Amino acid sequence: MSTQTGPRKHVTIHELRRMKESGDKIVMVTAYDATMARLVDAAEVDAVLVGDSLGMVFQGQDSTLPVTLDQMIYHSATVRRGLARASGRPHLVGDLPFGSYQASADEAVKAAMRLVAEGGVEAVKLEGGSDYVDVIRRIVRAGVPVMGHIGLTPQSIHKMGGYVVQGKDSEKAQQLLKDARALEAAGCYAVVLECIPVELARIITGQLGIPTIGIGAGPHCDGQVLVLTDLLGLDASFTPRFVKRFGEVGEAVRAAVAAYAGEVKAATFPDDAHSFHSSSVRLVPVAQEDDRDEEPHGGVMGAPV
Numbered sequence: 646m647s648t649q650t651g652p653r654k655h656v657t658i659h660e661l662r663r664m665k666e667s668g669d670k671i672v673m674v675t676a677y678d679a680t681m682a683r684l685v686d687a688a689e690v691d692a693v694l695v696g697d698s699l700g701m702v703f704q705g706q707d708s709t710l711p712v713t714l715d716q717m718i719y720h721s722a723t724v725r726r727g728l729a730r731a732s733g734r735p736h737l738v739g740d741l742p743f744g745s746y747q748a749s750a751d752e753a754v755k756a757a758m759r760l761v762a763e764g765g766v767e768a769v770k771l772e773g774g775s776d777y778v779d780v781i782r783r784i785v786r787a788g789v790p791v792m793g794h795i796g797l798t799p800q801s802i803h804k805m806g807g808y809v810v811q812g813k814d815s816e817k818a819q820q821l822l823k824d825a826r827a828l829e830a831a832g833c834y835a836v837v838l839e840c841i842p843v844e845l846a847r848i849i850t851g852q853l854g855i856p857t858i859g860i861g862a863g864p865h866c867d868g869q870v871l872v873l874t875d876l877l878g879l880d881a882s883f884t885p886r887f888v889k890r891f892g893e894v895g896e897a898v899r900a901a902v903a904a905y906a907g908e909v910k911a912a913t914f915p916d917d918a919h920s921f922h923s924s925s926v927r928l929v930p931v932a933q934e935d936d937r938d939e940e941p942h943g944g945v946m947g948a949p950v
């Protein structure tokens with residue numbers, strides 16, 4: 646593991662490769678808005694993913710399927726601005742949403758280019774294995790780095806029949822290894838391994854020259870990714886095995902808002918320390934509709950406001 650000193654350089658796809666080679670674990674986390682982007686940058690993560698998980702954790706949808714390319718561009722641009730207000734060091738990846746890359750390589754290239762040009766990401770992630778090598782080749786040829794994503798691929802929820810661990814038998818594990826190698830050969834610079842057995846993730850990681858980033862894939866991947874709202878503990882009811890809550894921010898939010906509500910009800914907020922005063926302002930009472938034809942009351946209010 647290397648120890649870095651001095652100013653922290655922006656993390657490029659080449660730096661991620663170097664990290665794999667030197668055994669430095671890659672830390673990736675999702676973000677969907679400028680405020681959280683600024684905070685995760687300050688926490689010194691290596692990469693930020695604007696995941697289409699935003700459909701579920703931000704929009705309240707049941708799956709990632711309804712997320713549109715325009716929405717991904719919107720959220721990516723907010724995250725890019727948040728990072729620009731912090732160190733700007735993390736590598737920024739954006740998900741190509743369902744329907745933006747499956748129909749044809751031409752459409753995929755156009756979608757990837759919009760996400761880069763309008764959303765400000767430096768790479769795109771797409772779900773799928775060997776079936777997507779042509780699409781990946783075309784996007785990479787257009788100058789856009791591609792991160793692959795295999796194992797549990799939420800955009801294929803209906804095909805998979807649920808959010809279940811993938812590659813548990815030898816045949817399916819073999820296919821996932823084949824997929825991982827095909828993604829590397831097609832030009833992917835990294836690959837997310839989602840919800841696959843630890844043993845399989847270890848073999849794939851050992852066989853690829855590109856970094857593997859795991860979520861629910863055990864400790865042997867070159868890096869890890871978690872959905873930000875999950876690791877923050879924003880939704881106490883969501884407790885899959887692979888998620889560790891590193892904070893209880895949901896409870897902190899509830900408690901803070903309840904404290905605010907309590908003080909408003911008790912009229913103890915705002916107090917003097919949170920209010921403005923002026924010793925010079927004097928107001929002339931404003932005539933009401935009915936008083937228009939009457940003589941103005943005139944006069945100056947005596948007390949400063």
Ligand code: KIV
Pocket residue numbers: 675694695696697698699740837839860870871872
């Ligand atoms: O959309 C997302 O957040 C993802 C991660 C879970 C890898 O794809």
